[in-house]
Amino acid sequence: MAANLHDIATSGEVVIQGATIHYQGPNGPVQVLSATDLTLSSGSFTALIGPSGCGKSTLLNAIAGFVRPSGGTIRVDGRPVTGPSPEVGVVFQQYALFPWFTARGNIEFALKRFGLSRAERREAALEALAEVGLHGRAETYPGQLSGGMKQRVALARTLASKPKVLLMDEPFGALDAQTRVSMHELLLRVMDAHRSTVLFVTHDVDEGLVLADRAHVMSATPGRIIDTLELGERRNRSVDKVDTAYIANRNRIMGLLRHREDEPAAALPRRATA
Ligand SMILES: Nc1ncnc2c1ncn2[C@@H]1O[C@H](COP(=O)(O)OP(=O)(O)OP(=O)(O)O)[C@@H](O)[C@H]1O
Numbered sequence: 001m002a003a004n005l006h007d008i009a010t011s012g013e014v015v016i017q018g019a020t021i022h023y024q025g026p027n028g029p030v031q032v033l034s035a036t037d038l039t040l041s042s043g044s045f046t047a048l049i050g051p052s053g054c055g056k057s058t059l060l061n062a063i064a065g066f067v068r069p070s071g072g073t074i075r076v077d078g079r080p081v082t083g084p085s086p087e088v089g090v091v092f093q094q095y096a097l098f099p100w101f102t103a104r105g106n107i108e109f110a111l112k113r114f115g116l117s118r119a120e121r122r123e124a125a126l127e128a129l130a131e132v133g134l135h136g137r138a139e140t141y142p143g144q145l146s147g148g149m150k151q152r153v154a155l156a157r158t159l160a161s162k163p164k165v166l167l168m169d170e171p172f173g174a175l176d177a178q179t180r181v182s183m184h185e186l187l188l189r190v191m192d193a194h195r196s197t198v199l200f201v202t203h204d205v206d207e208g209l210v211l212a213d214r215a216h217v218m219s220a221t222p223g224r225i226i227d228t229l230e231l232g233e234r235r236n237r238s239v240d241k242v243d244t245a246y247i248a249n250r251n252r253i254m255g256l257l258r259h260r261e262d263e264p265a266a267a268l269p270r271r272a273t274a
């Protein structure tokens with residue numbers, strides 16, 4: 001079947017060197033990303049945390065090939081990113097499922113560009129649905145699924161193509177707290193099997209700390225990385241374990257975000273009044 005897809009050796013190293021990004025504003029180009037250096041090593045899980053508008057999605061979209069940097073380079077396994085590629089999968093907050101296709105049909109449709117036979121697409125779709133615990137929902141339409149289930153279908157759709165790099169832009173932002181926790185557990189389990197390189201964008205400090213083995217904190221105007229935290233091997237951590245290192249990391253990030261709260265683009269937690 002999709003043996004060729006399944007056998008792709010995951011490397012998926014992302015190297016960003018001096019990438020700057022400008023958008024066209026009413027009075028000319030506006031810089032939204034300062035010259036940024038960032039390496040996502042093969043199989044690592046990196047969180048990108050920062051206030052609204054600091055450029056998290058912009059950076060993610062540049063790695064995905066949707067946005068072209070105005071300077072610098074972005075390479076995946078040494079090859080410059082020139083546009084979207086099947087090696088780099090993206091999961092957005094909005095599920096973007098076609099309502100007229102079943103869960104299986106949505107995944108099969110996304111696999112069409114790989115030149116697989118109909119039977120191969122079907123097998124890959126069912127396998128991916130099983131991975132996210134939805135094998136019994138293959139013939140269900142998105143309108144009949146909960147938000148968490150829709151996002152699991154969207155994740156399965158991306159995983160079915162075995163991307164070397166998985167970019168996730170606030171994928172669980174629309175879900176309730178309890179569903180988010182089960183999605184975190186699912187994602188960690190699935191990524192342990194896939195070993196893709198993951199970049200996970202979030203506003204939520206706790207979500208970043210629970211999932212990632214490294215976190216970058218961004219600040220706005222223009223966007224830049226202001227701190228990097230090594231969080232250790234995520235497999236040694238359980239989702240509900242909060243230890244002193246966790247609290248120290250959380251305090252460090254919250255302090256950084258509070259420190260920047262006066263910046264215009266920031267939507268940040270309020271400074272505690274002592
Ligand atoms: N297509 C665009 N054209 C012009 N400006 C844009 C465009 N997309 C984003 N911007 C601006 O770039 C900056 C960064 O936006 P971006 O969406 O990357 O932020 P973000 O960190 O992902 O925010 P959020 O957490 O709210 O999703 C913002 O000031 C935004 O207004």
Ligand SMILES: [Mg+2]
Binds near residue numbers: 056057058169
């Ligand atoms: Mg965003």
